[in-house]
Amino acid sequence: MSSPSNSDYNALQGTWEQTALEDSGVLNPVDPHSAPGAITTIEGDRFQVTTVEGVILLAGRFSLDTNTHPKSITWVDAIGDDAGKQLPASYRLEGDHFVFIAADEGMPRPTVFSTGPGQTMRTFVRRG
DSSP: OOOHHHHHHHHHOEEEEEEEEEETTEESOOOTTOOTTOEEEEETTEEEEEOTTOOEEEEEEEEEETTSSSEEEEEEESSSTTTTOEEEEEEEEETTEEEEEEEOTTSOOOOSSSOOTTEEEEEEEEOO
């Protein structure tokens, strides 16, 4: 029998399209880490964000903790301004919908799915 974290880990595998972004309380701001139709691919504990043309915007690793409420995910970017930083986040995963809210390194892990200063929330839908 698999644990809840393994179940979520397995459910996250594959290709996701970002459908919404909220950053520090602003809906859909200009964002250097995504683009219209940007695709996030999750393989194992690694993620990569690419434009529809295949240009890599962001990549890194993540870890899950399903014992927290809400569930926790920690992102570690491999490239860009946040490379090497541990970004505390919370997530919801319901079928083909995935939402996470992350804070800057050193900030408390967000527990409400609405952004304040230094927080980013991204919403995704699974791509075939």
